[in-house]
Amino acid sequence: MAEFFTASVLVTTFAAGVRLAMPFLLAALGETLGQRSGVLNLGVDGVMLIGAFFAYWTVLETDSRLGGIAVGLLVGLAMGVLYAVVTLVFHAEQGISGIGIFLFGLGMSELLFQELVGTPFPIPALTEVAIPLLSDIPGLGDMLFNHSLLVYVGVVLVVVFTWVINRSTFGLNLRAVGENPEAADSLGVSVVRTRAIAILIGNALAGMAGAALTIELGTFQNNLTNGIGFIAVALVYFGAWRPLGVLAGSFLYGLVTATVTQLKVLDIVSGAAASLTTTAPAVLTVLALAVIARRTASQPAALTVPFERRR
Amino acid sequence: MTTQPENGPEAETNSGSTSASGTSVANTSVSGALLEMRGITKRFPGVLANDSVSFDVQGGEVHTLLGENGAGKSTLMKILFGMYSADAGEVLLEGRPVDVSSPSAAIEAGIGMIHQHFMLVPTLTVTENVALGLPHGVRPDLDVVRSRVGELSEQYGLAVDPDVYVWQLAVGERQRVEILKALYREIRLLVLDEPTAVLTPQEVDDFFVTLRALADDGRGLIFISHKLHEVMALSDRITVLRDGRVVGSTTPGETDRQELAEMMVGRQVKLASVQRQPADSSGESNPADLDYDARPANDARLVVTALDVAGDRDGVPPAVRGLSLEVAPGEILGVAGVSGNGQRELAEAIAGLRRPLTGSITLDGFELVGASPQRIRRSGLSFVPEERMRDGAIGDFSVSENLMLVDHGEPAHAVRGWLKLGALNKRAVDLVDRYQIKTPDVSTPTSSLSGGNIQKMIMARELSSGPSVLLAAQPTRGVDVGAAEYIHERLLAQRDEGTAVIVISEDLDEVLALADRIMVMFEGRVVGTVHRDRCTVEQLGLMMAGG
Numbered sequence A: 001m002a003e004f005f006t007a008s009v010l011v012t013t014f015a016a017g018v019r020l021a022m023p024f025l026l027a028a029l030g031e032t033l034g035q036r037s038g039v040l041n042l043g044v045d046g047v048m049l050i051g052a053f054f055a056y057w058t059v060l061e062t063d064s065r066l067g068g069i070a071v072g073l074l075v076g077l078a079m080g081v082l083y084a085v086v087t088l089v090f091h092a093e094q095g096i097s098g099i100g101i102f103l104f105g106l107g108m109s110e111l112l113f114q115e116l117v118g119t120p121f122p123i124p125a126l127t128e129v130a131i132p133l134l135s136d137i138p139g140l141g142d143m144l145f146n147h148s149l150l151v152y153v154g155v156v157l158v159v160v161f162t163w164v165i166n167r168s169t170f171g172l173n174l175r176a177v178g179e180n181p182e183a184a185d186s187l188g189v190s191v192v193r194t195r196a197i198a199i200l201i202g203n204a205l206a207g208m209a210g211a212a213l214t215i216e217l218g219t220f221q222n223n224l225t226n227g228i229g230f231i232a233v234a235l236v237y238f239g240a241w242r243p244l245g246v247l248a249g250s251f252l253y254g255l256v257t258a259t260v261t262q263l264k265v266l267d268i269v270s271g272a273a274a275s276l277t278t279t280a281p282a283v284l285t286v287l288a289l290a291v292i293a294r295r296t297a298s299q300p301a302a303l304t305v306p307f308e309r310r311r
Numbered sequence B: 001m002t003t004q005p006e007n008g009p010e011a012e013t014n015s016g017s018t019s020a021s022g023t024s025v026a027n028t029s030v031s032g033a034l035l036e037m038r039g040i041t042k043r044f045p046g047v048l049a050n051d052s053v054s055f056d057v058q059g060g061e062v063h064t065l066l067g068e069n070g071a072g073k074s075t076l077m078k079i080l081f082g083m084y085s086a087d088a089g090e091v092l093l094e095g096r097p098v099d100v101s102s103p104s105a106a107i108e109a110g111i112g113m114i115h116q117h118f119m120l121v122p123t124l125t126v127t128e129n130v131a132l133g134l135p136h137g138v139r140p141d142l143d144v145v146r147s148r149v150g151e152l153s154e155q156y157g158l159a160v161d162p163d164v165y166v167w168q169l170a171v172g173e174r175q176r177v178e179i180l181k182a183l184y185r186e187i188r189l190l191v192l193d194e195p196t197a198v199l200t201p202q203e204v205d206d207f208f209v210t211l212r213a214l215a216d217d218g219r220g221l222i223f224i225s226h227k228l229h230e231v232m233a234l235s236d237r238i239t240v241l242r243d244g245r246v247v248g249s250t251t252p253g254e255t256d257r258q259e260l261a262e263m264m265v266g267r268q269v270k271l272a273s274v275q276r277q278p279a280d281s282s283g284e285s286n287p288a289d290l291d292y293d294a295r296p297a298n299d300a301r302l303v304v305t306a307l308d309v310a311g312d313r314d315g316v317p318p319a320v321r322g323l324s325l326e327v328a329p330g331e332i333l334g335v336a337g338v339s340g341n342g343q344r345e346l347a348e349a350i351a352g353l354r355r356p357l358t359g360s361i362t363l364d365g366f367e368l369v370g371a372s373p374q375r376i377r378r379s380g381l382s383f384v385p386e387e388r389m390r391d392g393a394i395g396d397f398s399v400s401e402n403l404m405l406v407d408h409g410e411p412a413h414a415v416r417g418w419l420k421l422g423a424l425n426k427r428a429v430d431l432v433d434r435y436q437i438k439t440p441d442v443s444t445p446t447s448s449l450s451g452g453n454i455q456k457m458i459m460a461r462e463l464s465s466g467p468s469v470l471l472a473a474q475p476t477r478g479v480d481v482g483a484a485e486y487i488h489e490r491l492l493a494q495r496d497e498g499t500a501v502i503v504i505s506e507d508l509d510e511v512l513a514l515a516d517r518i519m520v521m522f523e524g525r526v527v528g529t530v531h532r533d534r535c536t537v538e539q540l541g542l543m544m545a546g547g
Ligand SMILES: Nc1ncnc2c1ncn2[C@@H]1O[C@H](COP(=O)(O)OP(=O)(O)OP(=O)(O)O)[C@@H](O)[C@H]1O
Pocket: A310, B044, B045, B047, B048, B049, B067, B068, B069, B070, B071, B072, B073, B074, B075, B076, B438, B439, B440, B447, B448, B449, B450, B451, B452, B453, B478
């Protein structure tokens, strides 16, 4: 146990935790936007998978990692169009159609991987960008300010989303549409448009989260996400529908995952205990959810409720 | 009330005048009406809700729509506001056809509506609610909105704090926010669908001053209410709807309540509330003589002792404080008081929907505190909640399903867990008939019933279950005069059959018409409990103010 508590191990573990948190953060931020508008998307995981595959393939073919991320984002956007049509035009039941999207993404990414690639060749990871001065702080610098661009983008997005939701006109519409769509509609706020934008951005971020994951891991395999998308949905509840809360949840999740991995690498836990600790992040999330859910009742009132004008 | 509007309620119609802020509204030419609805027809499955209705409003007038529950008033107004599209007919504003294909189009055209159920976003502030949907840049200009809201509230006496969240507001305040929303958008025509149903008598007085001021600035107002004395007091013109058709128009000067009631139902009616004298207020009863601790004549069935119940908000004193009451079989205890003085919390505590902080509630000696609502119902309590759509009925369920909701487990209605649907349907048909619930049939989803008919349905269910204690909150809210009479008769009959009845009502006339003893609540406490025939209206009014 002692070897875990050395400064260098702690710093690497923390840094790994921050990196691991990114796919969760991106996916959960996107889902936050969707849920604030009243749309639940259980298909995040599927969108991530399909985004991850196309990002992986792009990097494999072109060697451009930023290109891979962009492709992941665009593929997510396309999935968003599909989900928006299903939920907003056809008013489909959101829980069921979300699961449909998940299964589609799971199956499609597997099939395409089999057909187009076959063997999981490795791809290069993103290079780190050290922030001048800040990254020189001993310990803290490596923990927080020496990461790939994606990490900074994630954190900046938290700030941007907080502002957009709470201060912008779009955010005002978003909150109204998620709470009382009839009231918003009666004042000329387009419920469908507001929800569509939220869904598109949300899915684009899920696709990007998939890209982030595959590039972080440096490879692709079937069911690469292993449920990250579902955890992201849970993190939205954990974060009480606020970007900052989602950030906290993602970091917690990433850090616990990194710690467990580190403990296994150092052979501090092994065998059955090791498999058991692998469930720690999930168990922790459920516990945190249970505690938080008791306190905050801030769930958007119209979440999962389709909007249709009576005629 | 912050300021008096410039024009008193008596001021004559001055079409084309401008408000103090310089906002020009409704410029009505002598010939043309501000609003004209022509030949509006609307059919729902099984009902003709509006049958070629023609209706007009002049600028500067308050035009009342009157009619029984289900007559088609709300439907007509929802068509005007773009919430339903008419099957036939047209809407003209100042002589020109207008697009009312959606609420936002209606607002654009200058039409505003205050709904029976408010259209507010509870998690937004008052200012944000007003700002919603206005043309904004990337950021909403909340400061501009806030100051204009301030001006409007000053001008029309619509006091409300612009920075609090709507969920924190009392019902009367929410209504003011709705009106501010409409005024901000410079509407010329304002529709008010049963706005007074949720207001206290004092609030109604202030509210009417505001409405009159709005009309005096040239706007047209459409007013809907089941309270005939309000209709007589406020209206310039009255149009009566029956079964979706216009049966006539009149003015308060040419008619009286009796005639209005007859126009509504289309036959002779005995309007008890007109004949029944209000409590003797001429008697020289000295308040000091009054017994402020009137007890039931018989042994109590329901006993509430030293009850404390928390309200919805944290950090304020409990909504009910140290309250005790007793009700005996065969009597009606009326609970009077201005709304928001703990009545709702008291009712919810008795029904098991809200756990008291301290105190006890016993029914025939059985402790109800801590028991489940279902257990409480099985011990003989029937409950008519104030929030009918939230606590009283399930909108997606059919009328017959809602009618069987509480007693479907009874041997008469189910055998070994299987519902006797035939018997239940027959009973539903019978109740619909007896309570004159207006619905195409018993399999219609409840959410498509008119507001008053949903209330009648809940009353029918609760009264028919043979309760030993009946707790009814606002039993006739939103119900038309005829049906209100019937519900009163049923409540009195239930009392005569030996049920212990508690009626909670803000309507003092109703309490006086029903109660044997009257308990007045103020700020969560009992001010006093008096015998109905030994008190005066003045005394009760004083008690309601906490004195
Ligand atoms: N959305 C709907 N679907 C089906 N039927 C409806 C719908 N809305 C109203 N109706 C029916 O149309 C008729 C008129 O209803 P409306 O709500 O206009 O009555 P109202 O005059 O406002 O009554 P109340 O005084 O009880 O509010 C009723 O029979 C009602 O059941």
